[in-house]
Amino acid sequence: MNPEGDASPAxxxxxxxxxxxxxxxGAKAVLFDVNLKxxxxxxxxxxxxxxxGKSTFLRAIVGTHPPRAGELRLFSAESGDEGKVIDAPGRDxxxxxxxxxxxxxxxxxxxxxxxxxxxxTSLAFRCLRRLRWRxxxxxxxxxxxxxxxxxxxxxxxxxxxxxxxxxxxxxxALAQAMIMKPEIILLDEPFGALDEAxxxxxxxxxxxxxxxxxxxxRQGNRPPYTLIIVTHELNEAxxxxxxxxxxxxxxxWRKEGHAAAPGATVVYDKPTPVFDTKTARNFxxxxxxxxxxxxxxxEPAPPCDRHQHVVYWREQTAR
Amino acid sequence: xxxxxxxxxxxxxxGVLSVLLLLGGYTFLAHRQYQRNPDDTTIPRWSQLHKGLxxxxxxxxxxxxxxxxxxxxxxxxxxxxxxxxGVAASLLLGLAMGCFTPIEAFLHPPLSLLAKVPPxxxxxxxxxxxxxxxxxxxxxxxxGVLPTMTLTVNLAVKEFPDELLxxxxxxxxxxxxxxxxxxxxxxxxxFIDAFRLSIGPAMVxxxxxEMVVGDVGFGYRIRLxxxxxxxxxxxxxxxxxxxxxxxxxxxxRLLQRKLCPWYEPRR
Numbered sequence: 141m142n143p144e145g146d147a148s149p150a151x152x153x154x155x156x157x158x159x160x161x162x163x164x165x166g167a168k169a170v171l172f173d174v175n176l177k178x179x180x181x182x183x184x185x186x187x188x189x190x191x192x193g194k195s196t197f198l199r200a201i202v203g204t205h206p207p208r209a210g211e212l213r214l215f216s217a218e219s220g221d222e223g224k225v226i227d228a229p230g231r232d233x234x235x236x237x238x239x240x241x242x243x244x245x246x247x248x249x250x251x252x253x254x255x256x257x258x259x260x261t262s263l264a265f266r267c268l269r270r271l272r273w274r275x276x277x278x279x280x281x282x283x284x285x286x287x288x289x290x291x292x293x294x295x296x297x298x299x300x301x302x303x304x305x306x307x308x309x310x311x312x313a314l315a316q317a318m319i320m321k322p323e324i325i326l327l328d329e330p331f332g333a334l335d336e337a338x339x340x341x342x343x344x345x346x347x348x349x350x351x352x353x354x355x356x357x358r359q360g361n362r363p364p365y366t367l368i369i370v371t372h373e374l375n376e377a378x379x380x381x382x383x384x385x386x387x388x389x390x391x392x393w394r395k396e397g398h399a400a401a402p403g404a405t406v407v408y409d410k411p412t413p414v415f416d417t418k419t420a421r422n423f424x425x426x427x428x429x430x431x432x433x434x435x436x437x438x439e440p441a442p443p444c445d446r447h448q449h450v451v452y453w454r455e456q457t458a459r
Numbered sequence: 460x461x462x463x464x465x466x467x468x469x470x471x472x473x474g475v476l477s478v479l480l481l482l483g484g485y486t487f488l489a490h491r492q493y494q495r496n497p498d499d500t501t502i503p504r505w506s507q508l509h510k511g512l513x514x515x516x517x518x519x520x521x522x523x524x525x526x527x528x529x530x531x532x533x534x535x536x537x538x539x540x541x542x543x544x545g546v547a548a549s550l551l552l553g554l555a556m557g558c559f560t561p562i563e564a565f566l567h568p569p570l571s572l573l574a575k576v577p578p579x580x581x582x583x584x585x586x587x588x589x590x591x592x593x594x595x596x597x598x599x600x601x602x603g604v605l606p607t608m609t610l611t612v613n614l615a616v617k618e619f620p621d622e623l624l625x626x627x628x629x630x631x632x633x634x635x636x637x638x639x640x641x642x643x644x645x646x647x648x649x650f651i652d653a654f655r656l657s658i659g660p661a662m663v664x665x666x667x668x669e670m671v672v673g674d675v676g677f678g679y680r681i682r683l684x685x686x687x688x689x690x691x692x693x694x695x696x697x698x699x700x701x702x703x704x705x706x707x708x709x710x711x712r713l714l715q716r717k718l719c720p721w722y723e724p725r726r
Contacts, residue, residue, distance in 0.1 A: 204625045229628035240622040245644045245721050254640075259631035263639060300721040320630060 155180040155366040162209030170196050172403035181353040181363025185381030186370045192387045192404035194370045198326050203229040216323050234317030234325040238332045241313035242301040248312045249297040252284035255320045287315040307338035327369040346380045347417045378412045378426045385409045386437030391446040408436050409452040503691040511691025533676040541600025549608035557616020570606045578603035579667040603664045604657040615649040648722035651715040658707050
């Protein structure tokens with residue numbers, strides 16, 4: 141048995157593993173014993189009450205705030221079965237924030253092309269080998285243009301972030317992350333500041349990426365996108381993800397012998413219904429699950445047993 | 460209403476009107492002074508100003524040089540060298556302080572103290588350290604603008620959002636690339652703003668120093684001609700200084716627009 145519930149998934153199938161991750165700031169404990177295995181190609185929604193450490197967990201995955209306890213491992217073709225312990229930021233993880241999602245001094249195309257530029261060339265190369273750099277830049281701009289077309293922003297290539305709407309900026313930010321082909325893309329409340337219509341539009345875009353994953357799997361290929369989205373909007377969490385994880389500080393830690401609250405942990409981990417871009421949004425399909433999440437993750441009382449609703453892998457095995 | 464926008468044509472009209480009022484006011488004052496005392500030189504008429512300017516441009520019989528040319532060369536050289544040194548050093552130090560906390564911890568206290576010392580008051584120190592030649596003026600201007608500009612760049616770098624920093628790392632940037640390719644480009648317009656603001660103080664330091672110890676330069680000439688109440692030379696010199704400062708400022712604004720077109724809406 142693993143801490144998440146049941147049998148381990150097949151090796152090579154996993155993109156990220158969190159093993160007993162704990163975090164805090166000074167004396168304040170934020171995260172406690174967070175265990176999670178993320179399947180490649182999965183879209184995982186992370187929800188939880190304010191201050192439960194969702195963003196802290198994301199920062200730990202980015203590598204800017206490594207965990208105090210436990211470890212995070214990222215698995216790629218290069219890292220092998222053991223994976224790579226995350227202790228610093230790297231180009232194998234992409235991130236999209238709610239604010240400051242783009243570099244304000246670059247146009248949409250430059251914002252998308254800056255990743256390949258930083259990844260494929262050095263400062264010295266760009267200064268000393270001008271001719272080769274110019275050729276390479278043309279290729280990178282072409283790739284960035286293709287990526288912008290993919291997120292339906294072909295007409296906005298030369299716009300600066302301040303000339304774009306919030307929705308356009310988030311699309312560019314997603315293109316910026318996707319062009320790097322990272323092992324995992326992290327979205328930290330990416331649609332939080334957008335109006336409902338734009339938000340819906342971007343949710344459809346995520347669903348279309350998920351469909352690309354499914355298509356790749358059907359063709360026997362590796363799914364191109366693995367994603368964790370942090371959101372405070374439950375409908376969105378269920379709608380765009382195929383799995384929902386709830387972090388909460390309201391769990392029964394006294395039962396486990398702790399004298400003081402040790403921090404938030406995973407109290408909910410279940411699959412969610414998979415939607416597609418062709419069928420209409422039907423919120424009734426997940427009303428019951430939404431109520432369950434609200435009760436287990438967001439209600440302070442009564443404190444829940446942290447293992448009771450962490451059944452994702454058990455259900456997968458049963459299927 | 461507060462901050463209600465006006466048409467650009469109205470703004471241009473008001474700008475021209477203010478300059479015309481200034482010139483008209485001066486013409487009136489000069490004329491009234493002439494009527495009171497035709498020999499007075501404190502508020503010269505336009506014709507007297509023209510003569511004064513001519514005397515500064517023509518070869519002087521006693522010194523056998525053109526005052527305006529030798530003064531402009533001397534003051535210009537000192538100002539450009541001083542500003543170039545001070546601005547370049549403050550950019551490097553400000554970036555280093557904003558990016559690396561040990562450097563900030565080390566440099567912030569002395570720079571905060573030095574920023575409060577008027578360089579003209581420390582003229583004797585520069586005199587002792589680098590001598591009386593051009594080096595003294597250059598050092599005074601450079602050290603005069605350095606602390607404030609460094610702290611301004613430091614602040615601008617510290618305002619750089621952490622999120623963009625993390626993002627740059629996830630895109631594969633090295634530390635050096637984060638500094639030069641990302642942070643530098645973001646703080647560049649703020650740096651140019653700080654540069655623009657430092658031109659005025661730099662000119663103050665230079666003119667004050669030339670007035671005290673100079674034997675050539677704008678400050679020296681203004682002091683000398685003021686003593687002789689030769690305002691027909693002093694006023695054109697002041698006008699040239701103002702035009703120079705305005706020209707430099709306009710050039711830097713142009714440069715800012717060219718290099719940082721994205722910065723426009725924040726102004």
